Amino acid sequence: MKIRINNHFQIIIAISTVAIVSSCSNVKFLKEGQMLYTGAEVKIENDSISKKEKKALKAELEENLTPKPNSTFLGLRPKLYAYNIAKEPKKDKGFNYWLKYKFGEKPVLLGDVDREFNKDILINYSENQGYFNAQATYDTISKNKKAQVIYTVKPGNQYLISQVKFQEDSTLVNKEIQNLKDKSLLKVGNPFNLDVIKAERERIDNGLKEKGFYYFHQDNIIVQADSTVSKNHKVELNVKLKDETPDLATQQFSIDKVVVFPNYNIRDVKQGKYSVPMNADSLAKYTHDDIYVIDPDHKFKPKIFDRALYFKKGDLYNRADHNLTLSRLISLGVFKFVKNEFVVSDSLNHKFDAYYLLTPRQIQSLRLETLARTNSANYGGGEVNLNWTHRNIFRGAEQLKASIYGAFDVQMGGAKDANNIIRVGANTQLSIPRIVAPFRFNSSSEYVPRTNISLGYEYQSRTQLYTLHNFNASFGYAWKENIRKEHDLKVIDITMVSPQTVTAKYKEQIDGNIEKGIPPNPTLGRVVAKQLIFGPTYSYTYTNTTSPKTNTIYYKGMLDLAGNITGLVTGANAKNGKEKEIFNVPFSQYVKMENDFRFYHKFSEKTNFASRIIAGVAYPYGNSQLMPYSKQFFVGGSNSIRAFRARTLGPGSYDPRTQNASFYFDQSGDIKLEMNAEYRANIYKFLNVAAFVDAGNIWLMNEDSTRPGGKFSKDFLNELAVGAGIGMRLDFSILILRLDLAMPLRVPYYEKGDRWVLDRIKFGDSSWRKDNLILNIAIGYPF
Structure with a gap:
């Protein structure tokens, strides 16, 4: 019988061989008498504390040991191996220098370990945690030029607080200290802990700073510990002012x-x-x-x-x-x-x-910005912005910003005809550092509340199809409760879209052409329809990502109400033919809500995990049977589901390949669900890599005969698109250039039972790569 070894098995053998060679070969670079330090272990010998407490103490003690051994990956030391095999560079630059001194790690030897010093550290730390009679010993285990140090700690019994006294005297500062003692961090029955004592001194100092004692310092407080007055491993604490406290520190200013x-x-x-x-x-x-x-x-x-x-x-x-x-x-x-x-x-x-x-700051500034871009829908282009800012326009720190811009996007290849996009516009915003309103708004926040007024216009031309005029204006308020919570209320947000020209080619797609086999598509008509949207919008943002924590979150919720009061007053009902108009334009009436939740987990200084869930729904009623096109949801593209081209996915199981049109048109929906997960790692300085998975789709609130399968139903989970890929990010601090290569794993418009395409992945097939690998080039992180 003939046994064949497949490619996967050969790869496993190769990786295993490299692992064995690299793990064994590091010690051969050692000189005579040298031993590679592989780390330390702390053993706790104490039967009076629980397993949980013993485990926590062991981890804390090991964290205080120095030095740390060479880093490992899957049990190997690749950075140490890189240092060993790299030749000594002649200059402080070049690949050899980078490999040895930037990527590589110098070997940590047993001779670098001061075991007596570490023993004292373990005893001292144990005593600071209330183990006053701690003892420690160490032993060294060596084999094959490798050495490990085993520290044995006998902490004894942990001392508990039996009494807390705040020593009294007749001074004003002592009176205020007495007022603070009810919220003391020192509690009877808790273990003695030096870190808690330091926190208590800081708490008292903060409390006195709120009462006028500007020159007071936490070092003026001493906490005396006496373990001789009580038996059974108890300790009494006496909180008092130091005798040498300066007189200035005791005065209330x-x-x-x-x-x-x-x-x-x-x-x-x-x-x-x-x-x-x-x-x-x-x-x-x-x-x-x-x-x-x-x-x-x-x-x-x-x-x-x-x-x-x-x-x-x-x-x-x-x-x-x-x-x-x-x-x-x-x-x-x-x-x-x-x-x-x-x-x-x-x-x-x-x-x-x-x-x-x-x-x-510089009161006035003028800035010219240029931007080149490309997206996954085979468009490339650029944008030019000229921005002027005056930071004190009315001498009250009011900021006036005005900008004019021009942008173009050119279709570069693809199966459809080129329909380039040109945008030209201008906008202004006045930001006043207070709430301008007929009511009083009191804010104790460290952030100044603002009244924002904006006005803008944009001319948009999609060559061979249509041109639009877009006017917008808003008035509202923005304020922050604190560094985590932010509110943005636009009391009135007005958008008016007016078409200038609609080509015969585009009208043909709207109305259909039986002779050419083009069915009518009224959905396209909504893009160029006159639109008047007005109403309040509100958004709330919560984030703790500014704090250096292991786990951080970000949430933004948005509520958009359009034409609600006007529709109610006028009795508008589009379903019954009672559509109302303002300036001969039907106004939109709807409720829209969107939620964006993000979670970040930090594994280490160089690796982290990021995830996001977006859920939104828009419901037209009263004067509208359909949502305005500009207010609908879209998915796909560099900041969404990256395995699908921008705005080409959905709604639901609708197959965009059935479009009998000579150009691409964006797919939109009334309901959106999107989920993203990304593992990020830093490789070298500005170079970061990522592996990601995206999933989601959009759906329609109502049935649309031109887009079968688009309506939201209880089967929506079976209509989720899934994509995955890898990315490279060049982080230059002021600019992050992102390249993400993605491919679909699940296609919602394929037949049921045939939507997962994992078994059809063929990296060696050029036609498969052309149809399935999507390169996204973008600025900044996707979330």
Whole structure:
């Protein structure tokens, strides 16, 4: 009998051979007497603590050991092997230098390990966790030029807190400390823990900073531990002020004068134009709400500082208002640097002046941007933007932004006729750093709330098909509760689309042509129909991705209401022929909701996992039987399901290949579900790679005879498209260039039972590659 070894088995043998060679060959580079350090293990000998506590203590102790052994991958040390085989480079550059000193790792030897030092570290850490009688020993195990160190720790019994005292005296600062003791982190019955004691000192310091003790420091607090007064492994804690605490730290300070220099420049200080701190009374000044604003040129209205500054004359100092003021001054967007100083003005009555030294940003800027792009629908093109910004247009830190732009997209290949896209437009936005409304809006957030007004126009031409005029305007508010929660409410958001020309070629696709075998497609007519959309929109964003955590999330929810009140008042009912118009244009009436949830998990400094779920639904009613085309959902493309070309997927099981048209037209839907998962890894500095899986689709709310299979049904899970691929990302900090190569794994418009295409993957077939491999080139991460 003849046995054949297939290609997969040969690959496994090859990988195994390389693994064995690399794992064994690292030690051959060692000199005589050297031993490769493979790591350490800590063994805990204590029967009085639980397995869970023992496991946690073991992990914490091992984390404190130094040095760390060479990194491993699947039990191998490829970086060490790269260091060993690379020749010593002659210059600090080139491939050999990169391989040895950038990718490679210098061997960690047993001689690099200070075992006595590590033993002391283990004892010290154990004692800091309440194991006051800890002992430690170590042993070294060596074999085949490799060595491991085994540390044995006998922690003994962990001491528990039996009593917590806050020592009293007659000082004002001690009185405030007594007021803080009810929320102490030191609890009777808890284990002694040095980290908790440090946190308690910090808590007291923070509490005193809120009560005017500006010069107090956590080092002025001492927590004395006494384990001799109690038996059965108990310890008493005594919290007190240090005897050598400076007198200034025990005094409660209030604000005397608040002085603002909105045109502060460090160069003027160096040239002696003024000194800091300054005597505000001797300077030309004008005041507003007891705030001195030193602005001889009147570049800023003083009222903006009244809104941004939380300190007023006579206020007791507190850190919350201190930090809040600095944050609000920065969020005004008109100051490049914000500096704050407190200077004692009356030591007898414990008062100081608050100085705010503000360096303005460049008030006006003009920026020209150019962008080249390509997408998976065989389009390539570019865009030019000219942006002008004025950051203090009415002297109240109002930002006025105006831009004009031009863009084009040219079809490069493909089975359909080229229909290039040209866009030219302009828009302006005025952002006012306060809520402009007939009602009062109080915000204690560190972020200044804003009133936003925008106006825009775009001319769009799709050659050989149609040209459109698009007008939009909005008025609304944006505010943040904190760094995690953000709101954006557009009280009114108006969009008007008006066609200029519609070619005979496009009309033929709408109306159909029996002689040419082209069926009517009224869906295309909605693209060029006159549209008037107005109503409020609201979005809410929550994220903790700004915090360096292992797990972070991002959520954005959006609600779009159009024509609701108008439709109700006018009694609009398109189904019964009672369609109402404004300026001879039917207005849209619908409810639309979309949710975007993202989850990120950090495995290490260089590897992480990212995922996203998008779910949305749009429901037309009253004056509309169908959703406006511009407000529908789309999938596919570089930031969506990357294995399918942009806007060519769906709705449902509808097969876009049945389109009897000489051009591509976008597929849209009323319901959307999309899921993405991506594993990301950093290879070298700016070079990152990724492996990803995308799934999802769009569906129609109502049946459409021109797109059979598009309506949402209980069978929607069987109509999900699935794609996967790999990507490369060049992260240059200011620019991230992304290349994703994807292929379909499941095609929803194939016959049921035949939609998974895993068994039809043929990388060696050029025709298969042409039809199935989609290259997406984009800027930035997809999510």
